[in-house]
Amino acid sequence: MTMSRILVGTSLVAIMLVTSGCGAFGGKGKPRQPVETPSAEEIFKELDAEKGDAGPESTIWDIFKKREDPGRVGAVNRYLWNSSLDVLDFLPVETIDPFSGVITTGYGTPPGGGRAYRATILISDPALDARSLNLALHTRSGPVDPATVRAIEDAILTRARQLRKEDSRF
Secondary structure, eight states, X not given: OHHHHHHHHHHHHHHHHHHHTHHXXXXXXXXXXXXXXXXXXXXXXXXXXXXOOOOOSOOGGGGGSOOOOTTEETTEEHHHHHHHHHHTTXXXXXXXXXXXXXXXXXXXXXXXXXXXXXXXXXXXXXXXXXGGEEEEEEETTEEOOHHHHHHHHHHHHHHHHHHHHHHHHO
């Protein structure tokens, strides 16, 4: 048993020595040539040449194409955005991101109320409907009753429709 272990160990050491020396003798006679890469300007010129002439970006026929909704700011409905700020104007705004549609407020007390509220509003769709608006309302003691949240969402949606109606008059 010990003799077989000695033979296996010796053969493994011999294999390792042979394979480790494989790269020691090859390629010493000829030096490696540096790799030549084109500059960024040359690459851009080649890409432009491959694209060819793309033609004008707009034509006279573009005036007949469907235009985007004027009530859209990025991916956020501007009427919902403005009505959210309008309805919850008693809350101090902490952060606003019109591109993602998130409004975060601090604690504030509504006029005539005694409890402080905090809101996080997410406007996730450019459409003017209830599924575009998500409202999370909290007090210092925890979340608010879902009926209260629904009532505030309804107030925001109603105000958004009023703003849209006022805009359509002009």
